[in-house]
Amino acid sequence: MRRIILLAAASLVVAGCTTNPYTGEREASNKAKGAAIGAAIGAVVGALTGDDADERRERALIGAGVGALSGTAVGAYMDAQENKLRAQLEGTGVRVVRTGDQLVLSMPGNITFDVDQHALRADFYDVLNSVVLVLNEYDKTLIDVAGHTDSTGSFDHNMDLSQRRAGSVARYLQSQGIETMRIYADGYGPNYPVADNGTPAGRQLNRRVELVLKPLVS
Numbered sequence: 001m002r003r004i005i006l007l008a009a010a011s012l013v014v015a016g017c018t019t020n021p022y023t024g025e026r027e028a029s030n031k032a033k034g035a036a037i038g039a040a041i042g043a044v045v046g047a048l049t050g051d052d053a054d055e056r057r058e059r060a061l062i063g064a065g066v067g068a069l070s071g072t073a074v075g076a077y078m079d080a081q082e083n084k085l086r087a088q089l090e091g092t093g094v095r096v097v098r099t100g101d102q103l104v105l106s107m108p109g110n111i112t113f114d115v116d117q118h119a120l121r122a123d124f125y126d127v128l129n130s131v132v133l134v135l136n137e138y139d140k141t142l143i144d145v146a147g148h149t150d151s152t153g154s155f156d157h158n159m160d161l162s163q164r165r166a167g168s169v170a171r172y173l174q175s176q177g178i179e180t181m182r183i184y185a186d187g188y189g190p191n192y193p194v195a196d197n198g199t200p201a202g203r204q205l206n207r208r209v210e211l212v213l214k215p216l217v218s
Contacts, residue, residue: 053184054214057142060181061216068218069140074101078215081138088130102214105131106194109150109207116153118164120172128169131211132176139179144212145170147187150203155189162187169209 062068069077078101085103086096095106109115112124120128135143147166149158163186170185195202 053144054142057181057184058216058218061179062218064181066139066179066216069215070218074215074217077138077140078103078213081134081141081213084134084137085131088134089127092127092130094127094131102212105211105213107209107211109204112209113165113168113207115207116161118161118168120168125172128172129176132173132178135173135178135213136176139182140216141182142214142216143173143178143183144210144214145173145183145185146210146212147185148192148206148208148210149187149190150206151190151193151197152203159187159189162189165209169211 058068078098082096082098082103085105089096089105093108093111095104097104097106107124107127111121111127113119113121135141145166147162147164147169149162149165151158166185166187170183173183174180190197190206193202193206194208195205197203197206
Protein backbone atom coordinates (compact mmCIF):
# COMPACT_ATOMS: atom_id res chain seq x y z
CA MET A 1 0.00 0.00 0.00
CA ARG A 2 2.83 2.37 0.94
CA ARG A 3 4.44 1.86 -2.46
CA ILE A 4 1.18 2.53 -4.31
CA ILE A 5 0.56 5.71 -2.32
CA LEU A 6 4.09 6.99 -2.95
CA LEU A 7 3.79 6.25 -6.67
CA ALA A 8 0.45 8.06 -6.85
CA ALA A 9 1.87 11.05 -5.02
CA ALA A 10 4.98 11.13 -7.18
CA SER A 11 2.99 11.08 -10.41
CA LEU A 12 0.82 13.95 -9.24
CA VAL A 13 3.80 15.97 -8.06
CA VAL A 14 5.26 15.75 -11.55
CA ALA A 15 1.91 16.67 -13.11
CA GLY A 16 1.58 19.61 -10.71
CA CYS A 17 4.92 21.19 -11.60
CA THR A 18 5.85 23.76 -14.23
CA THR A 19 9.15 25.02 -15.61
CA ASN A 20 10.27 28.46 -14.43
CA PRO A 21 11.00 30.40 -17.66
CA TYR A 22 13.80 32.35 -15.96
CA THR A 23 15.69 29.59 -14.10
CA GLY A 24 14.74 26.53 -16.16
CA GLU A 25 13.91 24.69 -12.94
CA ARG A 26 10.79 22.69 -12.21
CA GLU A 27 8.63 24.11 -9.44
CA ALA A 28 5.18 23.62 -7.93
CA SER A 29 2.61 25.56 -9.93
CA ASN A 30 0.28 26.57 -7.12
CA LYS A 31 -1.32 25.49 -3.86
CA ALA A 32 -4.18 23.86 -5.68
CA LYS A 33 -1.80 21.22 -7.02
CA GLY A 34 -0.84 20.34 -3.47
CA ALA A 35 -4.49 19.94 -2.57
CA ALA A 36 -5.02 17.66 -5.57
CA ILE A 37 -2.10 15.50 -4.46
CA GLY A 38 -3.56 15.17 -0.99
CA ALA A 39 -6.97 14.24 -2.37
CA ALA A 40 -5.52 11.59 -4.67
CA ILE A 41 -3.52 10.01 -1.85
CA GLY A 42 -6.62 9.99 0.31
CA ALA A 43 -8.53 8.21 -2.42
CA VAL A 44 -5.82 5.56 -2.80
CA VAL A 45 -5.70 4.94 0.94
CA GLY A 46 -9.50 4.74 1.15
CA ALA A 47 -9.81 2.30 -1.72
CA LEU A 48 -7.31 -0.08 -0.14
CA THR A 49 -8.41 -0.06 3.49
CA GLY A 50 -12.18 -0.68 3.46
CA ASP A 51 -13.64 -3.92 4.79
CA ASP A 52 -16.18 -4.32 2.00
CA ALA A 53 -17.29 -2.67 -1.22
CA ASP A 54 -19.36 0.03 0.49
CA GLU A 55 -16.70 0.90 3.04
CA ARG A 56 -13.93 1.00 0.45
CA ARG A 57 -15.91 3.39 -1.72
CA GLU A 58 -16.86 5.57 1.24
CA ARG A 59 -13.26 5.82 2.34
CA ALA A 60 -12.06 6.58 -1.18
CA LEU A 61 -14.63 9.31 -1.80
CA ILE A 62 -14.20 10.94 1.59
CA GLY A 63 -10.43 10.71 1.14
CA ALA A 64 -10.78 12.46 -2.21
CA GLY A 65 -12.67 15.34 -0.60
CA VAL A 66 -16.30 14.43 -1.28
CA GLY A 67 -18.27 15.47 1.79
CA ALA A 68 -20.28 12.79 3.57
CA LEU A 69 -23.84 13.11 4.83
CA SER A 70 -24.84 12.78 8.46
CA GLY A 71 -27.91 12.90 10.70
CA THR A 72 -31.10 14.37 9.31
CA ALA A 73 -29.27 15.49 6.17
CA VAL A 74 -29.35 11.91 4.84
CA GLY A 75 -33.13 11.63 4.64
CA ALA A 76 -33.58 15.07 3.12
CA TYR A 77 -30.85 14.43 0.56
CA MET A 78 -32.36 11.13 -0.56
CA ASP A 79 -35.87 12.67 -0.61
CA ALA A 80 -34.69 15.35 -3.03
CA GLN A 81 -32.86 12.81 -5.19
CA GLU A 82 -35.91 10.54 -5.27
CA ASN A 83 -38.15 13.39 -6.43
CA LYS A 84 -35.73 14.32 -9.22
CA LEU A 85 -35.45 10.71 -10.39
CA ARG A 86 -39.20 10.18 -10.43
CA ALA A 87 -39.64 13.33 -12.51
CA GLN A 88 -36.86 12.37 -14.94
CA LEU A 89 -37.99 8.76 -15.36
CA GLU A 90 -41.74 9.25 -15.60
CA GLY A 91 -43.12 7.21 -18.49
CA THR A 92 -39.87 5.33 -19.17
CA GLY A 93 -40.88 2.03 -17.57
CA VAL A 94 -38.26 2.33 -14.83
CA ARG A 95 -39.57 1.69 -11.32
CA VAL A 96 -38.22 3.87 -8.52
CA VAL A 97 -38.53 2.14 -5.16
CA ARG A 98 -37.60 3.70 -1.82
CA THR A 99 -36.35 1.37 0.90
CA GLY A 100 -35.32 3.33 3.97
CA ASP A 101 -32.55 5.68 2.88
CA GLN A 102 -31.84 3.73 -0.29
CA LEU A 103 -33.32 4.07 -3.76
CA VAL A 104 -33.68 1.18 -6.20
CA LEU A 105 -34.12 1.86 -9.92
CA SER A 106 -35.44 -1.30 -11.59
CA MET A 107 -34.97 -1.30 -15.36
CA PRO A 108 -36.78 -4.20 -17.09
CA GLY A 109 -35.58 -6.19 -20.07
CA ASN A 110 -37.86 -4.51 -22.59
CA ILE A 111 -35.76 -1.32 -22.34
CA THR A 112 -32.31 -2.62 -21.38
CA PHE A 113 -30.97 -5.60 -23.36
CA ASP A 114 -32.08 -7.93 -26.11
CA VAL A 115 -32.40 -11.62 -25.22
CA ASP A 116 -29.01 -13.20 -24.38
CA GLN A 117 -27.15 -9.96 -25.15
CA HIS A 118 -25.16 -7.55 -22.98
CA ALA A 119 -24.91 -4.63 -25.41
CA LEU A 120 -27.12 -1.71 -24.37
CA ARG A 121 -30.22 -1.29 -26.51
CA ALA A 122 -30.33 1.93 -28.50
CA ASP A 123 -33.46 3.12 -26.69
CA PHE A 124 -31.82 2.49 -23.31
CA TYR A 125 -29.36 5.35 -23.72
CA ASP A 126 -32.00 8.05 -23.23
CA VAL A 127 -33.12 6.37 -20.00
CA LEU A 128 -29.59 6.15 -18.67
CA ASN A 129 -28.89 9.75 -19.66
CA SER A 130 -31.87 10.85 -17.57
CA VAL A 131 -30.44 8.94 -14.61
CA VAL A 132 -26.97 10.41 -15.18
CA LEU A 133 -28.31 13.95 -14.93
CA VAL A 134 -29.52 13.25 -11.41
CA LEU A 135 -26.53 11.17 -10.33
CA ASN A 136 -24.13 13.92 -11.36
CA GLU A 137 -26.14 16.45 -9.38
CA TYR A 138 -26.40 14.24 -6.29
CA ASP A 139 -22.83 13.02 -6.03
CA LYS A 140 -23.01 11.97 -2.36
CA THR A 141 -24.43 8.57 -3.24
CA LEU A 142 -22.87 5.19 -3.92
CA ILE A 143 -24.16 3.30 -6.96
CA ASP A 144 -24.53 -0.48 -7.04
CA VAL A 145 -25.20 -1.84 -10.54
CA ALA A 146 -26.85 -5.27 -10.34
CA GLY A 147 -27.40 -7.42 -13.43
CA HIS A 148 -30.13 -10.10 -13.47
CA THR A 149 -31.30 -12.70 -15.98
CA ASP A 150 -34.18 -15.10 -16.41
CA SER A 151 -33.66 -18.83 -15.82
CA THR A 152 -33.41 -19.88 -19.48
CA GLY A 153 -30.13 -21.60 -20.22
CA SER A 154 -27.40 -22.81 -17.88
CA PHE A 155 -26.71 -21.24 -14.52
CA ASP A 156 -23.07 -20.49 -15.39
CA HIS A 157 -24.06 -18.80 -18.65
CA ASN A 158 -26.63 -16.63 -16.88
CA MET A 159 -24.17 -15.62 -14.17
CA ASP A 160 -21.65 -14.56 -16.80
CA LEU A 161 -24.30 -12.75 -18.83
CA SER A 162 -25.60 -10.84 -15.82
CA GLN A 163 -22.07 -9.73 -14.91
CA ARG A 164 -21.44 -8.51 -18.44
CA ARG A 165 -24.74 -6.61 -18.40
CA ALA A 166 -23.86 -4.93 -15.12
CA GLY A 167 -20.46 -4.05 -16.56
CA SER A 168 -22.03 -2.51 -19.67
CA VAL A 169 -24.18 -0.19 -17.58
CA ALA A 170 -21.32 0.69 -15.22
CA ARG A 171 -19.01 1.57 -18.10
CA TYR A 172 -21.66 3.78 -19.68
CA LEU A 173 -22.21 5.65 -16.41
CA GLN A 174 -18.47 6.21 -16.14
CA SER A 175 -18.29 7.44 -19.74
CA GLN A 176 -20.91 10.07 -18.90
CA GLY A 177 -18.89 11.54 -16.05
CA ILE A 178 -19.97 9.50 -13.03
CA GLU A 179 -17.00 9.12 -10.71
CA THR A 180 -15.67 5.55 -10.94
CA MET A 181 -15.12 5.37 -7.17
CA ARG A 182 -18.89 5.60 -6.64
CA ILE A 183 -19.72 2.49 -8.68
CA TYR A 184 -19.78 -1.21 -7.83
CA ALA A 185 -21.07 -3.66 -10.45
CA ASP A 186 -21.93 -7.34 -10.14
CA GLY A 187 -24.19 -9.96 -11.68
CA TYR A 188 -26.58 -12.28 -9.89
CA GLY A 189 -27.86 -14.41 -12.75
CA PRO A 190 -31.30 -15.95 -12.12
CA ASN A 191 -30.95 -15.94 -8.33
CA TYR A 192 -33.37 -13.09 -7.59
CA PRO A 193 -36.42 -13.30 -9.88
CA VAL A 194 -39.18 -10.73 -9.50
CA ALA A 195 -41.67 -12.60 -11.71
CA ASP A 196 -42.56 -16.08 -12.95
CA ASN A 197 -39.89 -17.48 -15.26
CA GLY A 198 -42.54 -19.80 -16.69
CA THR A 199 -44.03 -17.02 -18.84
CA PRO A 200 -42.50 -14.77 -21.54
CA ALA A 201 -43.70 -11.65 -19.69
CA GLY A 202 -42.18 -12.87 -16.43
CA ARG A 203 -38.84 -13.69 -18.05
CA GLN A 204 -38.71 -10.23 -19.58
CA LEU A 205 -39.19 -8.67 -16.14
CA ASN A 206 -36.44 -10.85 -14.70
CA ARG A 207 -33.99 -9.77 -17.41
CA ARG A 208 -33.30 -6.48 -15.75
CA VAL A 209 -30.69 -4.14 -14.31
CA GLU A 210 -31.11 -2.49 -10.94
CA LEU A 211 -29.28 0.58 -9.69
CA VAL A 212 -29.17 0.75 -5.91
CA LEU A 213 -28.36 4.24 -4.66
CA LYS A 214 -26.96 4.54 -1.14
CA PRO A 215 -26.12 7.74 0.74
CA LEU A 216 -22.45 8.46 1.38
CA VAL A 217 -22.17 8.63 5.16
CA SER A 218 -19.19 9.15 7.43
